[in-house]
Amino acid sequence: MELLLDSLFNGVAIGSVLLVAALGLAIVFGLMGVINLAHGELMMLGAYTTYVTQLIFKLPILKPFYNSYIIVSIFLAFIVSGVVGIILEKTIIRKLYGSPLETLLATWGVSLILQQFVRSVPLAYGTGLVISLIIGLFLPTTFPSKIKESINFKYFKFSSWIFAALTGVLTGSVISSTVSKLSRASARNVDVTAPSWMRGQVEIIGTAFPKTRLMIIVITLISVIAITLFLNQSSWGMRIRAVTQNRQMSDCLGISTEKVDIITFGIGSGLAGVAGVAVSLLGSVGPNVGGNYIVGCFMVVVLGGVGNLLGTVLASFGIGIMTDLIGAGRLLSIWPDMPLPLSNTINFFATTSMARVMIFALIVIFLQFKPTGLFPQKGRMVEN
Amino acid sequence: MTLSKIKFDKKIVLSFWIILIALIIAAPTLLPVFRLNLLGRYLSLSIVALGVDLIWGYTGLLSLGQGIFFALGGYCAAMYLQITSSSEFPNNIPEFFALYGVEKLPFFWEPFRSPVFTFFAIWTIPALVAGLIGFLVFRNRIKGVYFSILTQASLLVFFNFFNGQQKLINGTNGLKTDVTLLFGQMVGSESMQRMFFWLTSILVIAAWFFAKWVVKGRFGNILIGIRDDEPRVRFTGYNPVIFKTIIFSIAGGLAGISGALYTVQSGIVSPQFMTVPFSIEMVIWVAVGGRGTLLGAILGAVLINYAKSLVSEALPASWMFIQGGMFILVVTALPEGVLGWIQGDGPRNLLQRFGFKRKIETYPSLEVNNNEEN
Numbered sequence: 191m192e193l194l195l196d197s198l199f200n201g202v203a204i205g206s207v208l209l210v211a212a213l214g215l216a217i218v219f220g221l222m223g224v225i226n227l228a229h230g231e232l233m234m235l236g237a238y239t240t241y242v243t244q245l246i247f248k249l250p251i252l253k254p255f256y257n258s259y260i261i262v263s264i265f266l267a268f269i270v271s272g273v274v275g276i277i278l279e280k281t282i283i284r285k286l287y288g289s290p291l292e293t294l295l296a297t298w299g300v301s302l303i304l305q306q307f308v309r310s311v312p313l314a315y316g317t318g319l320v321i322s323l324i325i326g327l328f329l330p331t332t333f334p335s336k337i338k339e340s341i342n343f344k345y346f347k348f349s350s351w352i353f354a355a356l357t358g359v360l361t362g363s364v365i366s367s368t369v370s371k372l373s374r375a376s377a378r379n380v381d382v383t384a385p386s387w388m389r390g391q392v393e394i395i396g397t398a399f400p401k402t403r404l405m406i407i408v409i410t411l412i413s414v415i416a417i418t419l420f421l422n423q424s425s426w427g428m429r430i431r432a433v434t435q436n437r438q439m440s441d442c443l444g445i446s447t448e449k450v451d452i453i454t455f456g457i458g459s460g461l462a463g464v465a466g467v468a469v470s471l472l473g474s475v476g477p478n479v480g481g482n483y484i485v486g487c488f489m490v491v492v493l494g495g496v497g498n499l500l501g502t503v504l505a506s507f508g509i510g511i512m513t514d515l516i517g518a519g520r521l522l523s524i525w526p527d528m529p530l531p532l533s534n535t536i537n538f539f540a541t542t543s544m545a546r547v548m549i550f551a552l553i554v555i556f557l558q559f560k561p562t563g564l565f566p567q568k569g570r571m572v573e574n
Numbered sequence: 575m576t577l578s579k580i581k582f583d584k585k586i587v588l589s590f591w592i593i594l595i596a597l598i599i600a601a602p603t604l605l606p607v608f609r610l611n612l613l614g615r616y617l618s619l620s621i622v623a624l625g626v627d628l629i630w631g632y633t634g635l636l637s638l639g640q641g642i643f644f645a646l647g648g649y650c651a652a653m654y655l656q657i658t659s660s661s662e663f664p665n666n667i668p669e670f671f672a673l674y675g676v677e678k679l680p681f682f683w684e685p686f687r688s689p690v691f692t693f694f695a696i697w698t699i700p701a702l703v704a705g706l707i708g709f710l711v712f713r714n715r716i717k718g719v720y721f722s723i724l725t726q727a728s729l730l731v732f733f734n735f736f737n738g739q740q741k742l743i744n745g746t747n748g749l750k751t752d753v754t755l756l757f758g759q760m761v762g763s764e765s766m767q768r769m770f771f772w773l774t775s776i777l778v779i780a781a782w783f784f785a786k787w788v789v790k791g792r793f794g795n796i797l798i799g800i801r802d803d804e805p806r807v808r809f810t811g812y813n814p815v816i817f818k819t820i821i822f823s824i825a826g827g828l829a830g831i832s833g834a835l836y837t838v839q840s841g842i843v844s845p846q847f848m849t850v851p852f853s854i855e856m857v858i859w860v861a862v863g864g865r866g867t868l869l870g871a872i873l874g875a876v877l878i879n880y881a882k883s884l885v886s887e888a889l890p891a892s893w894m895f896i897q898g899g900m901f902i903l904v905v906t907a908l909p910e911g912v913l914g915w916i917q918g919d920g921p922r923n924l925l926q927r928f929g930f931k932r933k934i935e936t937y938p939s940l941e942v943n944n945n946e947e948n
Contacts, residue, residue, distance in 0.1 A: 295904070296901060544735070558713075561714035
């Protein structure tokens with residue numbers, strides 16, 4: 191019993207990382223039909239945001255609040271990845287709607303650029319760039335409507351971008367002069383240390399459970415609840431669902447599909463940032479951190495059925511529990527005296543990488559019976 | 575001045591071939607050994623690119639898992655070389671087995687003692703594996719991006735498997751072919767490398783003709799039909815599954831040949847051939863060269879890889895930016911690739927922008943009346 195519980199906990203822990211990483215992807219892929227291969231790199235940006243936030247909170251002014259940096263970094267990561275996602279949508283993905291294979295290639299290109307960017311640009315200036323992007327995008331929207339509607343609005347916009355650029359350069363240089371760790375570019379991995387209240391373990395029904403894992407489960411839970419509420423209760427959520435169901439009809443009824451696309455992509459990317467915070471708690475952060483998760487995330491989305499959050503949730507926990515069962519060879523300890531060939535097989539797959547082999551093989555077999563995942567979208571069309 | 579579509583007449587085609595063959599024969603004397611070896615490697619990569627063009631450019635299947643078949647071909651060739659030159663090692667098996675305490679050659683490597691078997695295995699095994707994967711996927715009408723994702727997942731399955739199995743295939747370290755013997759000569763030696771270069775060049779041309787033959791005629795028409803409107807092909811009475819499986823396994827076989835040639839020229843095969851970025855790179859060679867043009871795939875593979883090695887030597891950090899930019903540029907600005915752009919309206923549009931008049935194709939009756947031409 192205890193073993194089973196242990197296995198369940200571990201599985202849920204693995205699954206919740208997968209879920210928080212796949213959630214944004216499920217939204218972008220399910221609602222917009224866009225394959226975002228840069229999702230992993232948006233996660234990486236979130237993880238680096240956590241790292242930068244941590245170092246900034248070590249400065250003397252912010253030192254008293256150091257313990258709460260992780261909470262702050264969740265919001266910051268959401269904003270940073272979200273803004274990068276919005277810019278991605280505005281510049282590249284917008285041109286490619288309706289051709290998912292092209293978005294796949296283009297976003298792969300973006301992911302290469304983001305990876306190399308993190309390697310060869312000092313994090314301080316990277317932070318400055320992100321700050322200027324945020325200001326440049328959002329400052330014009332705060333202007334009073336009188337200015338927005340005037341002919342000269344483009345000049346206001348232009349000057350706000352100049353202001354944003356100046357602020358970015360200023361913050362970049364301030365950060366690089368105060369935090370020495372951020373002033374040089376490096377391809378080396380960095381480590382995020384959890385604040386003291388998150389270290390150690392808690393006992394739940396007799397099983398020791400690391401607090402960071404628990405934190406990740408909490409983050410995942412909050413993200414899932416928030417996104418479900420947003421999609422089902424808010425007016426923008428309703429518009430997003432409407433555009434998903436019938437884009438042309440929604441357009442005719444006066445829904446700005448352009449805005450809906452931006453918001454959907456922004457939220458999906460922002461969730462990737464939140465996933466990045468979770469991932470940064472698990473191990474060291476490097477330019478390739480996102481690449482380790484991206485294929486697993488896609489498998490979650492495919493297995494769960496596209497455009498269905500419940501499917502995503504079930505699929506990620508299913509994969510998580512299976513990974514733990516197979517990877518740790520737990521079936522063997524639950525049933526110690528099984529026949530030799532069977533136990534040999536289980537031992538063969540009882541490593542992390544071989545468990546992955548097994549899981550992917552199982553998913554491919556599963557898709558033989560249910561090609562559209564656990565919860566397929568219903569429709570009468572030949573093609574979707 | 576008016577411009578019309580570029581046409582190649584027979585003389586130009588003939589002279590192109592003469593120049594090409596002269597270049598292939600002369601290359602070993604013109605280029606230093608290092609560059610020649612690189613060129614040979616990139617030429618062998620162009621065979622896998624041809625396969626990608628067949629399945630993506632003609633059939634519309636974007637596979638992100640061609641690395642599987644590429645590496646399988648490489649492993650077949652490398653294992654044969656390792657086994658044949660292992661006579662001085664204990665138990666007459668390749669050296670690395672001793673490191674992991676393996677005393678007997680694993681049974682599935684047994685047939686690779688025979689050169690004839692290996693010769694066939696290099697392309698049939700990848701083709702069979704591709705056929706199997708393809709059939710399982712296509713049977714369920716999984717297509718589009720789902721196909722891409724599934725091929726990528728299969729790639730990871732194979733990568734993890736090959737990476738983790740030290741006792742069977744030397745795991746992460748891969749199999750070295752540099753110091754093995756073939757026909758009594760060292761594979762890594764200069765004369766052998768020159769021979770491999772010629773072999774690769776001939777095979778590239780052969781593969782090109784083969785691919786041209788495949789896409790010609792009714793078979794090719796059905797492939798293009800599947801790309802453009804698959805349900806319509808199905809409703810016309812053809813079963814797309816069979817055609818897709820066949821073309822996917824052809825592409826797999828080509829990838830296997832390519833992998834074997836690449837392995838003997840680079841001196842090693844390792845699970846690194848099955849990483850995700852490498853398989854996506856194959857797609858970008860075709861995309862930049864021009865999908866659905868065959869020649870574009872060859873040019874793309876050779877030129878991009880050559881550019882990669884030149885840029886990486888000069889400015890190591892910038893290649894990722896260039897490559898990423900290339901991905902974005904090719905889908906947003908040049909969807910038909912460079913060759914497609916040249917063959918299509920690209921140059922004429924460009925010249926028109928500089929003030930050259932463009933010959934407009936009209937109905938003959940209208941052409942007589944000058945007033946209606948604009």
